[in-house]
Amino acid sequence: MLAHQSRAFNSTSGPAVGAMGSTSGGISTAPGSIGSTGPLGGGSGGALGGHDCSTLSSISMRLGRASAVSAGPLCSPPTLVRSVPQAASAATVRRMRARYRSEGLWGLVDGRAVRQRSALGRADERVVAAVRKVLEGQRERSTGTLVRLRRRVGWLLEEEYGARAVALPPASTFNRLVHAVADGQGLLGTAAQRRWHASRPAPPFTPTVALRPGELVMLDSTPLDVLAVLDDGVTGRLELCIALDVATRSICAAVVRPVGTTSVDAAMLLAQMVVPTAMRPGWDAALSKQRSVIPYERLIALDARLEQAAARPVIMPETVIVDQGRVYVSASFVSACESLGVSVQPVPPANGPAKGNVERTFRAIADGFSQYLPGHTGSYVSQRGAAAEQDACWSLAQLQALLDEWVICGWQERRHEALRHPMMPRVAVSPNEMWAALVAVTGHVPVPLSADDYVELLPVRWQAVNDYGIRFGYRTYDHPGLNPHRRRRSPRADQNGRWEVQPQPLRPEPGVGTPARGMARGAVGPRGGGTAPVHRVHLRPRPPHPGTPREPRRTRGGDRPHRRRGQRLRPRPTPPPTPSHRRLGQRPRPGRRRP
Template sequence: MSAGRSVLRVGDRVLFEGRPVTVAGFDGARVRLVDDAGGAQVLLLAHLLAAAGFELLEASAPPPRLEPVGLLDALPASVRELARRWERHVVEVQTGLPPDSLDGARPREPYDPARHSLRDREAAKAAELTSAGQPTSAITVKRMRLRYREQGLWGLVDHRGTRPVSAYGRVDERVVTAVATAMAEQVNQSTGTRTRLRRRVEKLLEDEHGAGVVPMPSHATFHRLLTAMDTGRHTFGEATTRRTQANRPDRPFTATVALRPGEIVQTDTSPLDVMALLDDGVPGRVELTTVLDVRTRSICAAVLRPRGTKAVDAALLLAKMLVPEPMRPGWDQALRMSRSRIPHRRLLELDARLEHAAARPVIVPETIVTDRGTVFISETFVRACDRLGISVQPARPGTPTDKGIVERTFLSIRTLFSQHVAGYLGPNVTRRGTAAATEAVWSLPQMQELLDEWIVAGWQSRPHEGLRDPDAGARVLSPNEMFVAAIAAAGHVTMPLTGADYLELLPIEWRQIGDHGIQIDYRTYTSTELRRYRHEVSGVVGKDKQWEVHYDPYDLSQVFVRNHRDGGWITADWTHLPMVGAPFADFTWRTARQLVAQRGGDDTNETAIARALDDLLTRAGNGPDSDPRHRRVVARTRAGSRPTPLTCTDDAPPEPAPAEDDAGDDDAPLATVIPFGVFVAGDERRYR
């Protein structure tokens, strides 16, 4: 027998003693064979199978095979009925009996396998069908029998009714190819009309095949073709949607999955749909750089900057996400971490800075997924991540799905935060108000403070549809709740920054050390140690007498100069700091300069600016003040910087916070800010 066949059936054609015979029947262990001449013989089955030269020539029935039931059901009833009639004829030719024969029925005379060969039965069936008005040859009957053996009922179907219908009708395939090429060219172009596309298709056909060789369909047919081929392309829709659809990867992809906080975080920069007052007092757009933890959907850090984010801003983003978010003056006490679901007491044993932190978890990233913007592939950012043990994984070019979670978060920020802020622009110009620029009343630092408070109050405690607890009936969790569940399973490890680490992440300026020290933005810094290097060459190749100066934009009372000669850092204090007596930020300094200019003074005179700055801080701190903007400047300054003296004392008891009733009162005294040791650049202690 042939390989793969283990059953001998009635009707099979076998080779026995050098001649082909047909198996006519079985009787126990005996088998009846009939040759083509009609001669019959009975012999033992074991003798037949063991005979020399025995071979199965033709099986009477095909091997078991499932038929395409779905395709058969989709056929017209007439086609299906014709196939079933052919099935009755073929089965009768093959076995002698039709499929619905009763038990004990005998084959009709022309179709008895015991008396007639298969060829005779095929000829008899052809004659029967011809006499019934269906002209058929014996070759046709044999072809249908073989197709039935291989494909079952599907092989007997008239496949003229199953031919696939072209989605583009009878349009020339060359026209279809040219239309697909023209549509692909429209991805990065401005949206045009169908008439423009038709002209482009005509040009492509003429260049490739010659003028007039390929006939163009009518305008109606061409428009129907465009409608069929434009599905999912948005060729004649919004250009942004068209580019987004074209950026989808051709290969299969799955959603990013992280099992523990910080395993994968995604970061990206996008324009914020809000106008803010920039340093020059002119309204302008700002950029939002966000870091999002994939496992908990927590916004680890969010920084607003004017258009054109710098690499050092991205490095500061790392410092911001690796320290607790401090409570600010005016914030509701319900935003404290101690009042949230985060296990504050247990984490406090690991990191003492969490005592006065807001309800935003500190998540240490393991891998940061970024786009290929200059900010995130710069040496400043990459080296900062390398120093902190963070792996940087750039997304593939033109593949926004690699960081789709943070991309979607920008839309949530627009709907949950931006649209409620004065100066909201809307997602595009068609939804923009006429007075959006004039409605901008918040400065960039004020906007940053509003965003920080919203992250704690409106994002971290808000249920997120992407966070569900399978052990609690798929209950929707907030980022803080998911953080609690995740650290219970994966643990929690802090990585406090030392003073040296923090200094490396600060913005850098290159300045010469003159007779009076270092000058930055009309501020002079000096110290006893710095005087040794007046007019000296720094030793840095290409910098001559310029020295590397790091400064904290939220505390300009001192700067830090890298000692390229002897190593370490040199701390230089602002020469006019005794006139102010309080730390101040860069935006506070700019406000003081504006006050001097408004009074007709010289806004480059350091002494005049220092006096105006002290007056601003004093008047706004004592209150009431006629200008609430000054009080907000002071509040932000004190919240973002450390108090004098410069050394952080952990054993100093915190002063009581203001009552919640007075939190929103502009005339109420400003709250005392609890300092965070992490912002003390010279403090090398590690928290446990």
């Protein structure tokens, strides 16, 4: 019976195919056609090639529909809605019909187009787990090659599963697998990059928000990529310490010191923040606060110190954010903060992103200031020029003056992309403009430091007071106020009878209105017992002019000069004989020469 029905169906395939052609070429809306109930012809009524569909079996109907779909359109149907160009077998039609009944229209979608592919491909899960474990284990180790990583993964697989139990993929496939596992996870790259990624807290991250000046101030130090002529006449590297206000991105204070920042330098940053920067001789009048966007007339009525000040904000810090360096967690720095009423907030160890604002500012200083100076060395050894030491010509004090001037005209007046006006978010403003906008809301309270407050921030030394005064750091200090303490022992037996001295290491130059020899800001005497300013009566000879050749530096062990790498020693000239020698032509006995 089935064969007879199939032959009858095929015998009338001409009209049937024509009717189905209108279905395969489009969905016809003519009544009585097989496509009237959908593309699959799921209806039970209608005629198929002039035969009643009710007299045909289900299998015959499916075969007929599959043949019609495979044949394609033979004539143009009266109404075209959608074309179905691909062919389908009877088995495909059965599967599509079953998926349509169970999943609906989504069951007719080709699964290959929506299949989710893994970035690891078909890699063995044991190999992937071993790669992850080895990468995590070498996060704190020195950077190696992928060959070393592949060998360690192989050793780990042998320890866990036995020899040759798990096969390693080829080298090229293994390298692609490593990048698929480690890219974006901080497991590859340099050792510094891996430590930086490991020190980050777990996301989501909370941005640091400061709404008023001084709410959060970040303090940090970094090597300055410039060589300078130090006090002993030798070129050396410098270190930069800055205090950055988060709300206004203002550099409130900046100190350049030889390599080796001390707690005194950090304490001096606090003192400079609350003291207006005075206009120096030679500075243009455009650098004054009166010529800037800062509301000068309103502030001068509150703080008279701003009358002759430069255009740099005066910000009293509330909280300072520091790292775990010994300078910023020392007792002297913490006590200096406590004396000013400033709270100290240390960040987690080795967590650079916790103070990313100041780290980014260091990069801006290197790009906008350091690279334009003679003696620039670059951030890496590979960037250093061949004549960097010979180009260095600025002294430490000169570089400090240049940096102070650049901060005012090159940083405070520069538009910062992270600073947006609350009422004009599309307009970037400068640190001075942001400080002017915020100080109009929060107000300004002057906090002048007294002489006692300033002395509390200075370092403490214990020295003996002799007839010539006090001598340390190749300088001698003297003043009539020392007369009651000369050649006398202090009551402090634990300090061997020496007196407490607090010098000012950042201001060794002569003060304003003092004699040519200058004046060293300092204090002598016990705490709370009064202070006495000390006059400097002898200074170590200044370094020679950068254009003149310098003698090689001599060591403390004798007259042998200190020779640098690649530097030839010049022969020492022989002194002429004098009549006081025992024998004519005899050379004087070598000995130590006093500086």
